[in-house]
Amino acid sequence: MARTLRLGVNIDHVATIRNARGGPHPDPVRAARLAAQAGADGITAHLREDRRHISDADIERLADEISLPLNLEMAATDEMAAIALRHRPHAACIVPEKREERTTEGGLDVVGNRKALRDLVARLGEAGIRVSLFIEPEARQLEAAVAVGAPVVELHTGAYCEAYFGDYGGSETQRELRRIVTAAAEAERLGLECHAGHGLTFDTVTPVAEIETIVELNIGHFLIGEAIFSGLDSAVKRMRALMDDARAARTA
Numbered sequence: 065m066a067r068t069l070r071l072g073v074n075i076d077h078v079a080t081i082r083n084a085r086g087g088p089h090p091d092p093v094r095a096a097r098l099a100a101q102a103g104a105d106g107i108t109a110h111l112r113e114d115r116r117h118i119s120d121a122d123i124e125r126l127a128d129e130i131s132l133p134l135n136l137e138m139a140a141t142d143e144m145a146a147i148a149l150r151h152r153p154h155a156a157c158i159v160p161e162k163r164e165e166r167t168t169e170g171g172l173d174v175v176g177n178r179k180a181l182r183d184l185v186a187r188l189g190e191a192g193i194r195v196s197l198f199i200e201p202e203a204r205q206l207e208a209a210v211a212v213g214a215p216v217v218e219l220h221t222g223a224y225c226e227a228y229f230g231d232y233g234g235s236e237t238q239r240e241l242r243r244i245v246t247a248a249a250e251a252e253r254l255g256l257e258c259h260a261g262h263g264l265t266f267d268t269v270t271p272v273a274e275i276e277t278i279v280e281l282n283i284g285h286f287l288i289g290e291a292i293f294s295g296l297d298s299a300v301k302r303m304r305a306l307m308d309d310a311r312a313a314r315t316a
């Protein structure tokens with residue numbers, strides 16, 4: 065029996081376009097509804113400290129109006145913890161943030177922040193929020209995730225995706241993919257639920273979707289970009305089909 069592979073659609077960059085003019089259009093909540101109708105299993109939204117895209121009001125409306133599970137991406141700060149505890153989303157993914165970054169660069173340093181993260185994971189978990197840690201595919205970070213009590217990790221696929229656009233599946237891509245495969249197996253061995261995301265596209269999703277111990281992919285920027293050309297419904301449905309085909313091929 066093939067394991068379910070969920071698709072979380074990240075709608076951050078609908079808000080990026082909206083904020084370009086400061087008005088209400090395009091509405092990230094409308095995008096979330098369309099993604100749900102197209103087959104998304106969850107909605108991911110990153111409330112950054114600088115609010116460059118998703119706003120506090122977006123999170124409030126997503127929590128109140130969307131039927132799908134909401135995965136709130138957040139920095140490990142008291143401000144974000146209070147917001148998460150107020151809205152109690154299905155899940156919260158703790159991600160590193162730097163004001164000057166264009167997008168998320170590396171994974172969360174769980175090894176170097178055990179005490180603070182243990183407290184945060186406990187507080188959110190006690191409120192019924194499923195906590196995920198966004199980490200590099202590294203054994204030491206996986207072991208630290210267990211040590212701080214996180215039930216879920218999300219493996220950062222950015223290095224793999226960047227490698228692909230450097231050598232189109234060559235040796236560097238294969239090296240980065242092997243890191244993800246190895247980490248996903250280790251996550252299973254450690255009893256961690258394993259997700260993956262960042263930078264995934266139609267060209268890079270299949271090898272990651274084939275990793276059977278991964279149960280959720282969070283994909284955003286590429287889908288919103290594709291939506292400009294083919295519509296969000298079509299983009300989500302195509303990504304869903306690629307994921308299903310990859311998983312079916314593994315279990316055939």
Ligand SMILES: CC(=O)[C@@H](O)[C@H](O)COP(=O)(O)O
Nearest residue numbers: 076110159167168198261262
């Ligand atoms: C953690 C991650 O890879 C993304 O989910 C994150 O949201 C990227 O940040 P931007 O959406 O601001 O690019």
Ligand SMILES: NCC(=O)COP(=O)(O)O
Nearest residue numbers: 074261262263282284285
């Ligand atoms: N955590 C990854 C995510 O939510 C989406 O990342 P991206 O596809 O926007 O790079």
